[in-house]
Every structure is written in structure tokens, then in C-alpha cells.
Amino acid sequence: MAKLSVSNVDVKGKRVFMRVDYNVPMEEKDGQMVVTDVTRIKETLPTLDLLVKAGAKIILTAHLGRPKGKKEPTMSLRPVAAKLAEMLGAPVNFVDDCIGEKVEQAVAAMQPGQVVLLENVRFYAEEEANDPAFSEKMAKVADIYVNDAFGSAHRAHASTEGVARVVAKRGGQCAAGLLMERELKFLGDELEKPARPFVVILGGAKVSDKIKVIDRLLEKADALLIGGAMAYTFRLAQGYKTGKSLVEADKIDIAKSALEKAKAKGVKFLLPVDDVVATPVKTDKLDKKGKPIIDFQNPRVSSDMNCPDDAAGLDIGPATVKAYSDVIANAKTVLWNGPMGLFENKNFAAGTNAVAKAAVDATQKGAKSIIGGGDSVKAINKAGLGDKVTFMSTGGGASLEFLEGIPLPGVVALSDK
Ligand code: 3PG
Ligand code: MG
Numbered sequence: 001m002a003k004l005s006v007s008n009v010d011v012k013g014k015r016v017f018m019r020v021d022y023n024v025p026m027e028e029k030d031g032q033m034v035v036t037d038v039t040r041i042k043e044t045l046p047t048l049d050l051l052v053k054a055g056a057k058i059i060l061t062a063h064l065g066r067p068k069g070k071k072e073p074t075m076s077l078r079p080v081a082a083k084l085a086e087m088l089g090a091p092v093n094f095v096d097d098c099i100g101e102k103v104e105q106a107v108a109a110m111q112p113g114q115v116v117l118l119e120n121v122r123f124y125a126e127e128e129a130n131d132p133a134f135s136e137k138m139a140k141v142a143d144i145y146v147n148d149a150f151g152s153a154h155r156a157h158a159s160t161e162g163v164a165r166v167v168a169k170r171g172g173q174c175a176a177g178l179l180m181e182r183e184l185k186f187l188g189d190e191l192e193k194p195a196r197p198f199v200v201i202l203g204g205a206k207v208s209d210k211i212k213v214i215d216r217l218l219e220k221a222d223a224l225l226i227g228g229a230m231a232y233t234f235r236l237a238q239g240y241k242t243g244k245s246l247v248e249a250d251k252i253d254i255a256k257s258a259l260e261k262a263k264a265k266g267v268k269f270l271l272p273v274d275d276v277v278a279t280p281v282k283t284d285k286l287d288k289k290g291k292p293i294i295d296f297q298n299p300r301v302s303s304d305m306n307c308p309d310d311a312a313g314l315d316i317g318p319a320t321v322k323a324y325s326d327v328i329a330n331a332k333t334v335l336w337n338g339p340m341g342l343f344e345n346k347n348f349a350a351g352t353n354a355v356a357k358a359a360v361d362a363t364q365k366g367a368k369s370i371i372g373g374g375d376s377v378k379a380i381n382k383a384g385l386g387d388k389v390t391f392m393s394t395g396g397g398a399s400l401e402f403l404e405g406i407p408l409p410g411v412v413a414l415s416d417k
Pocket of ligand 1: 021023065066151152155395396397398
């Protein structure tokens with residue numbers, strides 16, 4: 001069902017309560033938290049521009065991190081307000097709460113076209129619990145609800161779902177923002193009847209994370225190209241040795257059934273024919289989570305489908321790169337989700353970078369390229385190719401669930417057209 005667009009709502013002088021996904025990466029620098037990637041903020045600017053020009057009073061609400069119902073100073077949205085003001089070229093009034101008197105007073109003082117950003121909604125446990133009384137409290141300052149937080153739309157939380165219900169019950173309008181609309185268009189409508197060949201590239205660590213997407217896309221795609229650690233679970237399913245590669249030994253059956261379904265449907269299902277492998281060695285250094293950092297020694301190309309006993313597969317090899325690039329070159333629609341290897345380490349980034357380049361080359365020849373969020377977006381940005389694809393999603397988990405065909409609660413709650 002098509003949803004009401006913010007561009008079709010009369011917002012003049014109205015209080016527009018807008019959920020955004022400003023769950024952006026942050027880092028501490030000289031005792032201050034700073035935003036390290038502004039993509040999610042930037043992508044909401046078209047909706048904000050529209051609302052400012054139309055004379056709405058804009059009340060922004062968002063979450064940051066997972067503070068689990070506690071006030072966690074490192075997860076305050078204050079630095080985001082500063083960044084947004086800079087990008088918007090207009091003041092953004094930060095309120096250090098998301099419900100109550102402070103919020104009501106700040107909103108009462110607003111002029112049309114002004115912007116307020118409320119503090120992290122997840123400082124209250126009621127947010128994730130989707131508590132109806134909490135939604136009522138937030139909705140006190142809402143005449144109209146707008147959701148531009150595609151990245152959070154898979155969560156049925158108070159600010160993503162509950163407030164919309166309250167506003168709708170009062171007879172108010174609940175609309176999709178322009179970012180939300182773009183996401184639904186590219187990850188939804190465009191993939192319903194894709195121009196063919198439709199080539200899907202899936203990577204990442206776990207088959208179990210992607211199996212529902214694989215299953216659904218086998219109904220639509222002409223070719224599926226598999227990379228990342230999940231390729232090794234397929235190798236295991238085919239009876240090869242996987243050495244120290246990351247595998248899900250208990251997921252062999254789902255790998256097998258995906259292979260069978262691909263065959264039955266006549267979908268090209270490509271698995272790596274060679275790998276970049278290395279020998280993992282535990283160091284005595286610890287990562288942020290307190291786990292020993294692994295040093296990957298002696299990186300090398302292996303053309304043996306059996307992984308050496310002492311080694312782990314960490315990237316697709318050059319023959320696979322060539323095979324995948326050839327398929328992508330002929331595509332009219334490319335969908336990519338998940339890196340081909342451990343791309344954060346330059347020894348294992350070649351496969352992911354090559355796929356990014358192949359997607360860009362195809363785009364330049366007229367194909368539509370859609371990058372399904374999360375790590376693939378990080379990788380394509382790292383390769384400096386972010387502006388050369390047709391669309392990059394701002395969602396991680398939300399993109400995946402949407403591609404699986406699961407209705408997103410944050411979208412479902414919006415008014416129909
Ligand atoms: C995300 O970054 O995936 C979204 O902002 C949702 O965050 P969450 O996974 O903590 O719900
Ligand atoms: Mg997430």
C-alpha cells in the first residue's frame with residue numbers, strides 16, 4: 001500500500017514531529033564526542049529543506065546507540081545538533097529531553113521554519129518497549145507525524161511506531177519523509193520489476209543472516225554472486241575443507257537447499273573459485289570488546305577449493321573477481337549487500353573493491369546500482385565510489401528486513417495515500 005508523502009501534506013505553521021535516524025558513528029576526540037560519518041544527517045536535508053520552506057515547526061527525534069533506558073552522556077545527540085545546524089546553515093535548538101515541560105516550552109516558543117532536536121529517545125526504556133503512555137507524552141507536541149528514519153523502520157518502538165498511532169487516532173496525518181520514500185522506491189519498487197539481467201551480489205559473514213534474502217531474491221534475480229565468509233559455509237556444504245575459515249557448520253542444510261532452489265529456478269548461483277587466505281595468529285593485544293586481536297599472516301592466493309588446514313579464507317581471489325566482474329558488466333540492475341571479504345584489512349579488500357568498481361562501471365553503461373546498506377556502503381565509500389552508484393541505502397538491519405519482504409513497522413504505521 002502506497003504511503004502518504006510529506007510533499008502532499010499542508011504543514012504550514014504546524015508542529016511536525018519527525019523521526020530521523022541520526023544513529024551515526026561517533027568518536028571521542030579531546031574529550032568531546034564527534035560525528036565521524038554524516039551520511040545519515042545529509043540524507044535528511046531534502047525533507048528538512050521542504051519543511052523549512054513550507055513553514056513547518058520541525059521537532060526532530062532520534063536515537064543514538066543502545067543506552068538501554070539510561071542517560072549515557074557519550075550517547076547524547078547534542079553533538080549531532082551542532083553538526084546538523086552546520087549542514088543546514090540554520091540554528092538547531094537542542095533540548096536535553098524528549099518528553100515533558102522542557103520540550104513543551106521549547107516547542108511553544110518556535111516560529112515557523114525553526115528546528116528543534118530532542119535528546120536520545122532511548123534514554124527512556126519506554127522507547128524500545130513501545131510504551132503507549134510514553135508515546136502519548138511524545139505526541140503532545142505533534143500535529144503531524146513524519147518518518148524519515150528508514151534505518152530504524154524495522155523497530156516497532158515508541159518514536160518509530162507508537163507516536164504515529166497516537167497521531168493517527170486523533171485524526172492527524174502520518175507521512176513518509178523524502179528519504180523514506182527514496183529508500184522504499186529503490187529497495188522496493190525498483191526491485192519488483194527490475195531491468196534484466198538482474199544481478200545480486202551478497203556477502204558478509206553468515207549464511208543465517210542472509211538466507212531469507214537469498215531465498216526471496218532467487219525468485220527475482222538472474223544471477224546471485226556469493227562472497228564473504230558465508231561462501232565457506234557453501235563450500236562446506238559441497239564437501240570441501242574450509243580450514244580455519246569462519247563457517248556455520250550447523251547451517252549446511254540451508255546452504256544446500258539454496259543451491260538446489262537456484263538450480264530448479266535456473267538462476268546462476270556463483271560461488272568463489274579461488275580465495276585469498278592467510279594464517280590467523282592470536283596476538284596478546286585486545287580489541288574494544290576485550291577479545292584477542294588476530295594477526296593474519298602470510299596472505300596468499302589459493303586456487304585450491306580446499307582451504308589449507310592452517311589458513312582462513314578472507315577474500316575472493318583474482319579468478320573469482322574476474323568471473324563476478326564479467327557477470328556484473330552485463331547487468332541492467334545490480335543489488336549489492338555485504339562485503340566480499342575482510343575489507344577493513346587492505347590485504348583482503350581487493351575483492352570488495354573490485355565488485356564496487358564493477359558496479360560503478362555497469363552504472364556508467366546505464367545499469368541501476370543499488371547498494372543495500374551497512375558494510376557495503378562503508379566499503380564503497382572507502383573506495384571513494386559512493387557518488388558513482390545509483391542509490392545507497394542508509395539502513396543496515398532495516399534494508400535487510402525490507403529485502404526479505406518483511407513489512408517494516410515504521411512504514412506500516414504511516415497513513416495510506
Ligand atoms: C541502525 O543503525 O541499524 C539503526 O539506527 C537501528 O539501530 P538499532 O539496531 O540499535 O535498533
Ligand atoms: Mg542495527
